Amino acid sequence: MPFVLRPARASDADFLAEMLVAASFWHPHGPRGSVAEVLGRPQLAHYVAGWPRPDDVGVIALHDRQPIGAAWLRTFPADDPGYGFVDAATPELAIGVTAEWRGQGVGDRLLGALITAAAEHGFAAVSLSVERQNPARRLYERHGFRRVGEESGSPTMLLLLGEG
Known part of the structure; x- marks a missing residue:
């Protein structure tokens, strides 16, 4: 089934919150979360709160005009870092795909498009x-991200743009 990509816009804020839930509660047999629960956790909510901010970059996947996945980037200050924080100049990636579309190449295309958009935006790296x-x-890893650290048992990965 074909799908298309387009840049994320302000009207996508609610869908980004849904995809943050999908990213946060990714395990098919794990606990389920809700948008209210995710937005109630400041360490998660800051990935979508106030979308879009000036340096935010995002891509939405659509099938029959319905959103099926999203990937976006946001920078964070050192005093309010995200889980994959490297530095304040390096945006962090968030990506989510609806359950019925996982394993069908949506995440791969979203990620590729977001990497291109990040480079066009002038970012030197993505974490x-x-x-x-x-x-x-x-x-x-297939897209070139490499492990550069670990926080709370989860690897932090970095992609240097313009290399390779």
């Missing part, structure tokens, strides 16, 4: 945090 057991880790 992320991923749980060791999350199968998305292989996707990040």
Whole structure:
């Protein structure tokens, strides 16, 4: 089934929150979360609060005009870091795909498009945090992300843009 990509816009804020839930509660047999629960946790909510801020970059995947996945970048200050924080100049990646579309190449295309958009935006690198057991880790490695640290048992990964 075909899908298309487009840049994320202000009207996508609610869908980004849904995809933050999908990213945070990714395990198919794990606990389920809600948008209210995620937005009630400041360490998660800051990935979407006030979307979009001036340096935010995002991509939405659509099938029949319905959103099925999203990938976005946001920078954080050192005094309010995200889980994959490297430095205040390096945006952190968040990505989520609806359950019925996982494993169909949506995440791969979203990630590729977001990396291109990040480079066009002038970012030198992109970081992320991923749980060791999350199968998305292989996707990040295929796109060139490399482990640079670990926080709370989850690897922090970095992609230097303009290399390779």
